[in-house]
Amino acid sequence: MSVDVSQCRACGHRVYPARLWCPACGHDRAQAVAVEYAELQAWTAMPAKGADAPAIIATARACPQGPVLVLRLEEMPSHAGQRLRLFERRMQGQSLPWASVLPA
Template identity: 35%
Template sequence: MTLKVFQCRQCGTTLFPARYFCPACGGGEWDERVVEHGTVAEATIVHHRVGVQEGSEVHLASVATDAGPIVIARLERATQAGDRVRLEIDEARRILAQRI
C-alpha cells in the first residue's frame, strides 16, 4: 500500500493525517497525493515496551516526506538524520520506511 497525504484544494496546504478543515484557510475539500520517499529528520530506538520481551527493539523515525508533512515511520534498522527512505503502508496500516 502507498502512503497518501492530503492537499487542500483551496490553498494548497499539504497535511497528514487528514483533517476536516484546513488550518490555513478553512477549506474542506482535499486531494490525495501519493508519497513514496522522504528524508529522516530524527531517529530513535525504543528498547523497552510494556508487555514485550527484552531484545525486541523498535526503530522509529520522524520523516519529512517529499510532499512536506512529517510522519512517524517504523524502520527495519537504525538510520541517521539525512538518510533518504522509501515509504509504504504495511498490512497493519503502519508507516514503514526503508533506507535507499
C-alpha cells in the first residue's frame, strides 16, 4: 500500500499532486515515487452526509522526505506526530490519498 507522489528528476523535490514543472528548480521531467508512511501534522473531523461517523481530514508529511499531503483518515488519531500508513482509495473515478493510524 502506498501513494504515488511526483519527484523531480533533476533536483529530487517531491510534490503532490503532480505539477507540470518542479516548483523548486523549474525542471519539466518528473517520475512517480511510491511513499508508504507519513507523520500526522493536523486533522479535523467534519460531519459526513448520510454517514454515522465524521469524515476525518488531515495533513501529513510523507516520510522520509515529503511532500505534505491532504488526506482522509480511517480512524480518529490521538496526537500530532503519529505515524500513518498511506494508501489510495478510488472514489468517484479518482485515486485519492488515505491513511490508517499505526499503533504507537
